[in-house]
Amino acid sequence: MKQLFGGGIHPDGHKDMSRGGAAVPVPAPETVVIPLCQHIGSACKPLVAVGDAVLMGQKIGDGEGRCSPVHATVSGEVTAIEEREVPGGAKVLSVVIRNDFKDARAEAKGAEDYMSLSAAEVAAMVREAGVVGMGGAAFPTNSKIASNEGKTETVLINACECEPYITSDDTIMCTCPGDVIGGARLLAKALKARKSIIAIEDNKPEAIAALRAEAGEDELVEIRVLPTRYPQGAKKQLILAVTGREVAPGARSGALFNVTTTANIFRAVTKGQPLLEKIVTVTGDGANAPQNVLVRIGTSFADVIKAAGGIAEDTKQVIAGGPMMGKAVDTLDVPVVKGTNSILCLTKACDAAADPVCIRCGKCASVCPMYLQPLYLYRYAKAGDKEMLNEYYLNDCMECGCCSFVCPGKLPLTETFVQAKQLLKGGK
Amino acid sequence: MNLTVSAAPHIRSNETTRKIMLDVLIALAPAMIAAVIFFGVRALVLTAISAAACVACDALMGLALRRKADCVGDLSAVVTGVLLAFSLPVSCPYWVVIIGDAFAIIVVKGLVGGLGQNVFNPALGGRAFVMLFWPAAVTRFSLDAVSAAAFGTVDIVASSTPLQTMSRSVLPEASLLDMFIGNIGGCIGEVCTLALLIGFAWLLYRGVISWRIPAAYVGAVAVLTLIFYRGDNALAWMLYSVMGGGVMLGAIFMATDYATSPTVPAAQIAYGLGCGVLTVVIRYFGIFPEGVTYAILIMNAFAWALDKAMPVRRFGVMKGGAGK
Ligand code: SF4
């Protein structure tokens, strides 16, 4: 199959390591840590106080503006509201709950006639359930639903999962295709679109089969198989691959939902179920038994790893997310948050060369999906030349890592661009 | 457990500078074999000495300037050494090639910042340097393979190369087949078009270079010599022009040198065309029969400027509005 967007790379997938079977539930931990900001936007205010008893599924934080509420994922007692480290290193105000192991649930009620709800109604339910984008950005999903009603002909469902190693989306498609297809139909209907297109890469044959079987001859859902290539799951690249159109700089990319998000939308609307658990892929050559696990949000990485068979002694790096764009953590004492799709354990940290030399091979430019010139951007970043950085559109860089991946001189290209963007913002 | 925190991406391809240079050397191997067949073992010895001298100079520079002397491991000096030897006649004295190597690595490459930083192609710079001071060593060719002994001095039986003949507007005696397989006079690595094309195919297959610079270069030479032909057979004149002399070696291996050529696709085309035009102009109007060395060196100076001159294509911004 011909590739459908420019640039990109073919890293080893390593997906078979963790693929297959249902996600194994991780036992609920003694305590959960629920950060009050697990999305892009303003943080929640706590709705509970230390000492309060909470029910599983009870809303414990909410706020105004672009904010997505958070819920207790176990029943028990609030023991602290304090700053805790989250994956990525930031310290975020969090509600700490001691589990009473009763799993006493807050009441939840879904809509019965879910296919006739308006976008506003769906958005409200999705917001109440605390659903955020699971593809990485963790954008509050309700705003996307509300703002795209009637504005789009097709709803795009991103099932590419193009990062190597990760198979959590794959698992949800194989084990809960009903939720995925249901969510896709619901979104198409609510947004008044003609149909939803589920875009999936051809390295997930079982998921494709499961979705096809579930969808049948439904006119509201199309399953579009794309040739595997990283970063096809990036917004603009996916839109280009599916529609043939390039999204203009600064333009909003419209109705695009991650596949796990879509399933969660379905659950939120039909069952009134808040987002309490996540499928997380524990994998990498450092993982003793790579697999997918079902985790309550707020469970620490350490607990998840223990339940998933532990990691090798010589594990050098633990990454929240995939190897291309994930964030390395410095401690396992961080909670799984809504956006955590993988805990990747590697026995080899890939250090940039001590003395990297650009040989001007041009490979970085040829793989850049945004058509940038990493070799020149790197020079300008090193020289602190803001004008040229702008002229070469540094801010178009989506930090996909392709350039750093291919560079034979092992230059820290992506790494440098992340910093240079701060420079352009006026920081530092 | 001590966890390493580093910025993404956390995996990298196993592509290295060394592997790329190794691919270039593999691509040069067919031409080396052809050279030994047509010029004798001295061609191999001269090339080996040149490569060794370049590596030695590179290591010295690494030590002297306290740059990571990784430079020897990356094989780029070996490539420079081989290319410089390839652009000399087999009769060239060993000391001349060593001086050329030293100039190439120390002055043209090392003093301006080393690998990737040089403006001019080191091999061509070295060749231009010896051409300036010892023109005879570079421009006199021995046709007789056997007479060029591997060691000791060489009796130069001055004979003419196709290009020298052509500079008198006369087609060479060699058949087109001889031209193609390299059974002609000329520099060590330039004569066998067939071998060079095999090398080109390897470089393309391995993704080391794109077709743009070589195609634009050879294309420009072909078109110009077809239009402004001499003698009475335009097609033959064109074919002899492309295959006689250093166009093939230059277009495939010299003009595509990463450090000294553009990286932007459109700029690569412009650069290749420029090399081709200059080669023909120098051949027709210059004092030497050959123009490849100076043509590429002149274009080297514009490589970075050409990259910058090309309009930057921005994602989502189409020429002439929306669309594919
Ligand atoms: S890939 Fe690396 S070595 Fe090649 S041009 Fe880009 S920065 Fe330079």
Ligand code: SF4
């Ligand atoms: S990290 Fe940025 S510059 Fe590098 S390939 Fe991706 S978009 Fe291009």
